[in-house]
Amino acid sequence: MSSNLEAPVAPGTPVGRTGTEGLRVAVLGLGEAGGAIADDLAAAGARVRGYDPRVPAPHGVVGTGSEAEAATGSDLVLSVNSASDALDALRAGLAGAAPGSLWADLNTASPAAKRELCEVAARAGVAGFVDVSLMATVPGRGLRTPMLASGPAARRFAELLQPLGAQVDVLGGPAGLAAERKLLRSVFYKGLAAAVVEALEAARAAGCEEWLRQHIADELTRADAATLDRLVDGSKRHAVRRTAELRAAADMLDDLGVRPLMTEASRDLLVRLLSEDDAP
CATH class of the missing domain: 3.40.50.720 (NAD(P)-binding Rossmann-like Domain)
Structure with a gap:
């Protein structure tokens, strides 16, 4: 897909009625x-x-x-x-x-x-x-x-x-295209942040926050372009097992006194992937 990105404007390019002087x-x-x-x-x-x-x-x-x-x-x-x-x-x-x-x-x-x-x-x-x-x-x-x-x-x-x-x-x-790009990125980036916050809150309740913090940092440091493919393909290929895993994780967070908002949302997305695979 094309990025639709135009060629950058060179600094100093004359513009408008008066350029940038006294803008x-x-x-x-x-x-x-x-x-x-x-x-x-x-x-x-x-x-x-x-x-x-x-x-x-x-x-x-x-x-x-x-x-x-x-x-x-x-x-x-x-x-x-x-x-x-x-x-x-x-x-x-x-x-x-x-x-x-x-x-x-x-x-x-x-x-x-x-x-x-x-x-x-x-x-x-x-x-x-x-x-x-x-x-x-x-x-x-x-x-x-x-x-x-x-x-x-x-x-x-x-x-x-x-x-x-x-x-x-x-x-x-048109107008709206820049907003679309930003919000699409927000789905990923803000969702990632929310998942990290929830995971660390649960780890704090379980008494192992520093261990999980280091584990997350290591995973993010090792991530590369191939990581994206593994995340997408793995979610589809292993949706049944991961749905059960996240159901267990949500139960654990409930036991720890942490609301499993992101965990349940992740589980629900995997359930949706399963239903799409089963559709005729």
Whole structure:
């Protein structure tokens, strides 16, 4: 399957009406992620205005009293608040956004939600919308946090921010594609984290947490590309035995006083694989 990844934009590529010199950026949401990105943008020479009803603007960022005030006169608006607030922030910010401005939504939301935001922005007549997924934790990275961008203005977004130090990979496709890639990764990575947390909690109750912690670390260290094939193929080939094993594991966790949420979910997935194999 093609990654749909476009060729990277070379730093220094001329963009837009004024390039990146004096780029005017509004940042909506100045929490841990938005504040770090806004701070880096200001340090890189952008003219940054910010709005957050709960967090004051960092040094070098002009604080404003509303989304619309922050967006007024901006070339680029970065929405970095939350998925639940993204649509309200867009509607409020559009009251101040100029027709030539670019709206980038950096919130973690579903692909369908990103497409809805894109449609709202298009109806309002802003220059472009971009769906941006932050692909690593922002603290310690700020503007250099790896990003995936998709949607009508994804390439322009990269052209504006890469010369300032941002790491942006552009996906050739509609808004929602970047969100899809991030959430697919989240199914694996967050699921792995949850399984580790549950296993260590049970091991703590059984009095052998350090042993299991070292075992997990060793397994992760040895993992390679072939590990993925073994995990997938083994789950299908040995589903009957592993279902029984996980049923026993869930009973053990109950005895230890630990809710077997991930263990039971893993067992249920194996049962589903068995039912699919039995289907005509």
